[in-house]
Amino acid sequence: MPVFVIANPKGGVGKSTFAINLAGYFATRGHKVMLGDVDVQQSSRSWLAVRPPNLAPIAAWEVSGDNVARPPRGTTHMVLDTPAGFDGTRLDEALKIADKVIVPLQPSMFDIMATQAFLQQLIARKGKAEVGVLGMRVNSRTRAADQLAHYVRHLGLPVLGFLRDTQNYVQLASQGATVWDAAPSRVEKDLEQWETVLEWVRK
Ligand SMILES: Nc1ncnc2c1ncn2[C@@H]1O[C@H](COP(=O)(O)OP(=O)(O)OP(=O)(O)O)[C@@H](O)[C@H]1O
Numbered sequence: 001m002p003v004f005v006i007a008n009p010k011g012g013v014g015k016s017t018f019a020i021n022l023a024g025y026f027a028t029r030g031h032k033v034m035l036g037d038v039d040v041q042q043s044s045r046s047w048l049a050v051r052p053p054n055l056a057p058i059a060a061w062e063v064s065g066d067n068v069a070r071p072p073r074g075t076t077h078m079v080l081d082t083p084a085g086f087d088g089t090r091l092d093e094a095l096k097i098a099d100k101v102i103v104p105l106q107p108s109m110f111d112i113m114a115t116q117a118f119l120q121q122l123i124a125r126k127g128k129a130e131v132g133v134l135g136m137r138v139n140s141r142t143r144a145a146d147q148l149a150h151y152v153r154h155l156g157l158p159v160l161g162f163l164r165d166t167q168n169y170v171q172l173a174s175q176g177a178t179v180w181d182a183a184p185s186r187v188e189k190d191l192e193q194w195e196t197v198l199e200w201v202r203k
Pocket residue numbers: 010011012013014015016017018039043082083084136137163164165166167169170
């Protein structure tokens with residue numbers, strides 16, 4: 001059962017946004033997905049609470065305090081959202097169970113600098129987990145996207161793709177929904193951008 005950990009100690013880079021949409025992808029494909037949240041703010045948990053019952057179900061995975069437990073039986077996919085500042089032993093615990101770690105990163109100098117030490121730490125400590133970086137709130141074919149890709153590849157990590165800055169994520173999240181729950185015509189561009197991300201996720 002694949003376990004995806006979404007992490008970046010820098011705040012507000014899109015971890016929760018990516019986590020809920022990844023969980024939404026698996027759910028709408030009929031998988032038994034659990035979404036865990038070790039964030040004290042419980043962003044993903046609060047989002048699950050407003051998810052309408054007629055949409056593809058996503059179960060809540062109770063993760064208490066520092067204790068990142070194994071997901072219960074029956075689960076086919078696991079997505080773990082982590083908070084800003086997630087580091088040290090808690091990160092080690094999460095890395096133990098992670099198959100893939102996805103690091104959302106915005107293409108600003110400050111975000112990249114703030115994430116640099118974390119990426120190096122991940123490369124050193126990841127164990128069996130594969131690590132990939134996702135460009136968040138950035139349009140591909142921009143200079144910013146090129147610079148981010150160059151920087152990440154220089155570290156020897158793959159760039160999974162770029163998700164643009166769009167109110168679609170914001171509005172859908174406020175309704176407990178994901179791009180996979182929306183009318184495809186409304187999110188056509190976004191679904192297209194997920195393709196390369198999903199190739200890596202499924203491999
Ligand atoms: N692709 C996007 N387009 C537009 N807005 C986005 C996008 N991704 C994230 N946002 C918005 O940016 C803000 C921060 O995103 P989010 O909460 O997912 O980040 P986070 O990394 O989980 O933050 P924290 O570190 O506080 O947990 C939110 O208001 C979210 O709606």
